[in-house]
Structure formats: C-alpha cells, structure tokens
Amino acid sequence: MAHCNTILSQILRFVPRHEFESLANRHHTGRAFRTATRWSQFVTMAMAQLSGRISLRDIVGNVSTQAHRLYHLGSAKLTRSNLARMNESKPYSLYEALFGKLLHRCQYLAPGHQFRFKNK
Template identity: 50%
Template sequence: MAYNSSVLSQLLKLLPRHEFEKQANRVDGKRRSDALSRWSQFIALTIGQLGGRRSLRDIEATLRSQGHHRYHLGSQSISRSALGRANEQLDYRFYEGLFQSLYRRCMSSTRSHGFRFKNKLFSLDASLIDVSMKVFPWVKFGRKKSAFKLHLDHDGANFLQA
C-alpha cells in the first residue's frame, strides 16, 4: 500500500516532537492523563489556523472527517468540550518557549555570507494586500478598491523578519 504524506504532516516535521514535549514538560509538568494532550491540542489549533476555521465546532468537524490522518499525526480523538477546556487552561509561556527554541534553531542553521557590512543589514518590504470592501469597509484604498499595506522589516543576515 502506498503511503502519502499530508501537507500538515510535512509542516509538523519542521517541529521536532522531542522539543515540543520538552517544552510542554517544562511549562506545565505532567498533566492529567484524561486531559487532551498538548500535541493533540497543537494539531487542532494548527488545522484551525491553516484551514481558516472560525469555531471549535468547525475544527472538530474537520478533525472528525480526517480521522485516519489524525492517527498518523499522533493525535487522539478531540471533542469540542475537551478542546475548549484545554484552550482555557493554555499557558502562553508554552508557545513563547516553543517559539524561542525554534527561533534559536533557525538562527543556528542560517548560512553566513562571504561579504561583510559594517552595520547590520535590514531590508524593508511593503506589500499591498487586497481585501473585500464589504468585509473590511475601514480600509479604503481608493473609491472602488479596498486594500492595506503590510510593512515588513527583514534581517538580511538571517533572512528572518526582524
């Protein structure tokens, strides 16, 4: 039987599971066994974010329809009430620490350039993002166009947003 790796599975490979578990144990130690695991909660929130889901009911329906993929991701069955309780008890320090460890990993894996600058090199990017006038009436760009500008500052040495 052929094995197909989902896009979500490929994205989650960028996040080492041992770093995730180490951060979870550091922040909240051993949680109750009947509670939703941090990993399952993270998968549910990731699916909700990437899929543009707007409610716990919508996330639950998506997860239920993809049960066989959920198993391969290492996630348990997730109910709406369990996800709601887990989100209420969510400690922001967990994701803050997870971001810091991933950021350190990104910084250490970037390659250095053969040229040097006296000061740090930054580049600015201003992208125009078109949006609907009906949904976002406050971002009038012209008489018949609705858009806003997103300004980003990039660190030239590491190719990361500053």
C-alpha cells in the same frame, strides 16, 4: 495500502516531538486530561490555523473529517469541550517557548536573513 505524507506532517517535522514533550512537561500546570494531550491540542490548532477555521465547532468538524490521518501525526481527535477546556486553562507559555525554539532554528538555518515580525 501506500502511505503518503501530508503537507501538515511535513510542517510538523519542524517541531520534533521529543522537544515539544519536554517543553510541555516544563510548562505543565494543573491536572492532566485523561484522553487529551498537549500534542493533540497543538496538531488540532495547527490544522485550524492553516485551514482558516474560526470556531470550535468548525475546528472539530474539520479535524473529524481528517480523523483517519491523525494517527500518523501522533494525535487523537479532540472533542469540542476538551479543546475548549485546554485552550482556556493551559498556559500559553508553552507556545511562546516553542516559537522561540523555532525562531532560533530558522536563524541558524538562514543566518543572513533578518527575521522581523509586525505587531497588528
């Protein structure tokens, strides 16, 4: 069977897995979950953001329909309760650091561009 990359996998290439894992280890607090990983949370939330999902039930339902593609992204399907616990208890500082790295990478690739972000 032929494998073709999804658009999500192409977007996730901007976030090298080893960099993400080192940031996750640096910003880790509390106990680790048995089956859930920060990468799975990141992939799930990226899918939710890109597809415009608004509730946990909607997010988990959407990810469940794409479960056969998660393996190729290095992710696993999360339950609604695990996703809720992870979003509630894990610090957002990991994603701030990740955004900083991505912004720096974009500024390096396009040095003449003035990246501006509007606060809503």
